[in-house]
Amino acid sequence: MDSQSQPVRPDFTKVRYVFFDLDDTLIDHKRAQERALVDVWTQYTELQQVDPLELASQFARINYRLWEAYRNSEVGQSELRRLRFEQTFRQLGVQAPDWREVDQVYMECYARHWDWIPGARDALIQVSRKYPTGIVTNGFTFVQKKKFEYFSLNRHTRDLIISEEVGHLKPHPRIFEFAAEKAGVKPSSLLYVGDSYVSDIAGAHSCDWKTAWYHKGDRLPDPNLADLIFSSYTDLLDALEVPHKP
Ligand SMILES: [Mg+2]
Numbered sequence: 001m002d003s004q005s006q007p008v009r010p011d012f013t014k015v016r017y018v019f020f021d022l023d024d025t026l027i028d029h030k031r032a033q034e035r036a037l038v039d040v041w042t043q044y045t046e047l048q049q050v051d052p053l054e055l056a057s058q059f060a061r062i063n064y065r066l067w068e069a070y071r072n073s074e075v076g077q078s079e080l081r082r083l084r085f086e087q088t089f090r091q092l093g094v095q096a097p098d099w100r101e102v103d104q105v106y107m108e109c110y111a112r113h114w115d116w117i118p119g120a121r122d123a124l125i126q127v128s129r130k131y132p133t134g135i136v137t138n139g140f141t142f143v144q145k146k147k148f149e150y151f152s153l154n155r156h157t158r159d160l161i162i163s164e165e166v167g168h169l170k171p172h173p174r175i176f177e178f179a180a181e182k183a184g185v186k187p188s189s190l191l192y193v194g195d196s197y198v199s200d201i202a203g204a205h206s207c208d209w210k211t212a213w214y215h216k217g218d219r220l221p222d223p224n225l226a227d228l229i230f231s232s233y234t235d236l237l238d239a240l241e242v243p244h245k246p
């Protein structure tokens with residue numbers, strides 16, 4: 001790792017509030033999505049002429065691109081839910097089952113595979129004993145609210161903020177400004193913890209927040225705007241001088 005772009009000890013002494021991203025920061029969304037698509041594959045013989053992991057990877061690629069379009073208000077929510085299946089089936093050249101039915105099966109299976117990122121639950125609990133904490137998440141309100149409930153996130157967090165309710169998705173400054181207003185803390189005393197460099201780190205940094213990037217890869221952007229890069233939650237706890245275990 002480039003020592004020039006990674007401060008050894010980020011200065012988090014002025015932090016007064018910690019906001020977390022949800023998907024792939026606290027909750028393992030990618031794994032749940034992949035497993036749900038394998039479940040979908042097992043239920044539809046039309047899909048079984050392709051490899052289930054090929055289905056999952058095409059869906060992930062198409063879904064990512066459609067979320068970009070959703071963020072730019074180029075497609076709506078129901079259009080996104082339709083197109084991500086229709087385009088995946090077309091790309092794979094498979095006879096398409098009705099997308100509404102597949103979407104329903106997918107959503108049910110997706111929820112069955114929800115689980116924490118390793119170390120994230122304990123870290124959230126420990127951080128919440130020292131700081132007020134919150135969640136700022138892009139995503140559909142009806143799905144994210146179920147996650148809040150399933151993981152009892154209101155027990156450890158004060159503010160649960162969903163992009164759809166604010167009207168802007170990260171990295172739009174308005175969602176970070178909205179969160180800062182709710183927290184009642186000036187931006188330079190806010191820390192944002194997230195896995196997306198563009199949505200989370202660059203977005204929060206541009207609003208003058210401190211940032212901690214949950215990142216497992218080796219490649220770093222240049223310049224790197226993250227105050228901390230961590231791949232294990234113990235490193236985040238150390239940087240915040242928070243004990244590891246309850
Ligand atoms: Mg994320």
